[in-house]
Amino acid sequence: METHRKDLYPDMTASGGLGPAMKEAATLRGCDIGLSPWDTDVVRIETARGFVSVDPATDERLFRVGVHIPGFTWEIGATDDLGLLVEAVAAWREGMPFEELEERFEFMDLEELARALEAGEPTSLQWSDLLSSDFYRGQWNLLRRLHADEVLRNMFPIVTHGAVRLRVDPLDTTSRQVLVHELDGERYEVMRAGVPGAAWVEVSAGDLIASVRAALHEQ
Known part of the structure; x- marks a missing residue:
């Protein structure tokens, strides 16, 4: 892991990767994010509403969140708060409606995804x-x-x-x-x-x- 990334993500460095850091944060908040035991730096979580991916930016502290189904990908937000991130992932897995997700997690923008689904x-x-x-x-x-x-x-x-x-x-x-x-x-x-x-x-x-x-x- 590069030096500048260590400075941006001390929690990831201390935990041994993004996956372990997310699992620790989820445990502290009592969240179930469904992360596989072998996930480290690359995080892709299977949910009933597509695959959720988390990708840390390299030039600033930012966890970028995406949703994927075969052939399609939507970026649905980004946050620098690891705790907020795992809470959002857990809420997504639990099936929280889009409107409630955007209200509770201000960093999430589901307009493009919702519009695409409504239009078929x-x-x-x-x-x-x-x-x-x-x-x-x-x-x-x-x-x-x-x-x-x-x-x-x-x-x-x-x-x-x-x-x-x-x-x-x-x-x-x-x-x-x-x-x-x-x-x-x-x-x-x-x-x-x-x-x-x-x-x-x-x-x-x-x-x-x-x-x-x-x-x-x-x-």
């Missing part, structure tokens, strides 16, 4: 990116079938291991989601992800959309 931008842009990227050419047929449906095009799509994952809420990794895998253009497999005991169910092309819709609405 992450979802529509993600569809556009997947359908125009040669990297996902092998999934284009399936993606087009799903996107053609007026309900399914509002689900957030992710391509994983050759299958398409549709998620109800782009920011909520725990929201209802379905995996769809194309077998040969006329046969598909559908599975409700995240449900204990869930298994692939083979369906025909004619039954695909109805099957995916039904799986997404299962409780």
Whole structure:
């Protein structure tokens, strides 16, 4: 760690890195920030509302906070107060509404993120990116079938291991989601992800959309 950074972040230096410093600060304030034991200088925390990252600036004491979902990143604020930082991360993990977060933590600015979610931008842009990227050419047929449906095009799509994952809420990794895998253009497999005991169910092309819709609405 560089000398000027040691001067800017004595708490990090004393703790052995950003991760340990955040964990100590969270313990002192009774916060649960969900930080992995192996996180040191690079902090990326998985939450039900995307990944939260914390990046210390090098030219001034400032902890920059970002939120990430596949393909998208928003900067949501920065503070020089480590205690305030961990309280904000804990509140984000607990699902505190955006309005309350901005009221309680003045350094947070969620306007851009909220506006994007309200406009459906992450979802529509993600569809556009997947359908125009040669990297996902092998999934284009399936993606087009799903996107053609007026309900399914509002689900957030992710391509994983050759299958398409549709998620109800782009920011909520725990929201209802379905995996769809194309077998040969006329046969598909559908599975409700995240449900204990869930298994692939083979369906025909004619039954695909109805099957995916039904799986997404299962409780």
